[in-house]
Amino acid sequence: MCFPFSCPEPYAIMPPLELFMEVPYDERRAMLYRDLERGDVVVGRINNIREYGFFLTLLCTAGGLKRDVEDLDLSALCHIREIPTSGSHDDPLSYYQIGDFIRAGVKDIDRYQEKITVSLHQSSLVPDLDLKLGVITKEELPVHYSRSLRAANDTTETYERILSSCHGYHNPCVVDFLLERVGVSDTQPPSLMRGLQSKLFQEEDFATSIRKKQSASWALKCVRLGVDHFKNGHHVEAMNEYNKALEIDTNNVEALVARGALYANKGSIVKAISDFELALENCPDHRNAKKYLSQTLVERGRQLEEQEKLVTAEGLYRKALSLDDTNPEAQDALTKITDTIQVKLCCATHYFVTYLTDKILFFSFF
Known part of the structure; x- marks a missing residue:
């Protein structure tokens, strides 16, 4: 039956x-x-x-x-x-x-x-x-x-x-069922001839797609090796593995996030931001990429504050909060710099008004 x-x-x-x-x-x-x-x-x-x-x-x-x-x-x-x-x-x-x-x-x-x-x-x-x-x-x-x-x-x-004790193994229709599951038809059997492949195989079955998956898998192995090196304090070896992963798979998100974290750890904030942003371009919902980019933007904002580039720093803090609204450092930094900018604007306005008043009085005297 x-x-x-x-x-x-x-x-x-x-x-x-x-x-x-x-x-x-x-x-x-x-x-x-x-x-x-x-x-x-x-x-x-x-x-x-x-x-x-x-x-x-x-x-x-x-x-x-x-x-x-x-x-x-x-x-x-x-x-x-x-x-x-x-x-x-x-x-x-x-x-x-x-x-x-x-x-x-x-x-x-x-x-x-x-x-x-x-x-x-x-x-x-x-x-x-x-x-x-x-x-x-x-x-x-x-x-x-x-x-x-x-x-x-x-x-x-x-x-x-x-295998021989499974009920499904003795199903007379098992071959038909499995052929249907993998999308193989008796009327249009698959072939290794390239002339037929384009009609009968899905795009993901072609060598280019398979090679892409293999590269992603290989790159991920390099990332894991890099993480192991990083945990052991071997930062140079870790960076070599991350770079190797990105040579294999240019847009590998895990490699970009891992390398960005290593850059941030070494103090190369701008390079870290670049890697995190590229990772989010390829995977907008990557949780760690968002979290690390948010933290790194706050660090970059602090550097800009020291250079008196307050408006640019404020923009980075706002971007950090948009990525991770639970980041307390970003919220605290934004509050402080907003107050600082407001105070400076008030001082500048007061100075300008005082200057104009003095000029008006000077010319009125003559």
Whole structure:
């Protein structure tokens, strides 16, 4: 009997392939931060609840990307503003307990500092994912994760044995289903002939697009090496890695932000601002780029104040606040310089009026 495509398991849902391979811990961790995107779904267990949100120990991904990451010691923050209020609970955190299984959407990823924030709002998911976010039961854990646990606890389980035990593997329609999922048609089969590729393949399947993704991945590895050097105090080596990343991928946002931070740390404020602004041109919503640029603009404004360029400095403080309205240094600097400019204007006006009065009296005397 041919299972319908709406069947719970129309094809074999398998544990991630790396479970059956000897992939180093660091490489698996780096691959997750490389591949995870905003809008993806993760599943975790609450390990800590604070007044500003709760922390998850990540167990696996769900949705499109399927990875089991429980052994990678990954943590994610769900801020209180990302937790919907539920029913009679005025405090949204009162509904949750340590140990609860949580399904959440990825809100933001800081790839080079390796920080993940998640959200329980449905709007955080990509449009084609229709999964309920929040507390889930153990039975609702992703199938691939449950099968991974089984394989991890039973050394006799092999990839082939798990595959043959899946209901979806025995579905007579599985080939038709998978062909439809990847967009391959029996009537228009794909070909390696260039004359046919332009008609049957999407733009992202061409070598130029694939090479661009490979370059971005390679550049990100250089950024991670640079961050490691920076943490160890090796600033020259860190700068070399960031420059190498930008040679590979000219507009790599993470490399620009990391290099900008290093410039700012060394006191090269103008160069840091340039890198942060270019990063925001390529990714206007990059949180760290906004935050660092806001801080650096305040520092540059202080330099201009020392040079008596008050109006220009005021403009930088206003721009810093527009990027990060929670920046207390920018707010304080703007308030002080506004008062200073006002005092100088009053003094200048008083001097000018006094000068005119003296002139009028002088000519009146004659």
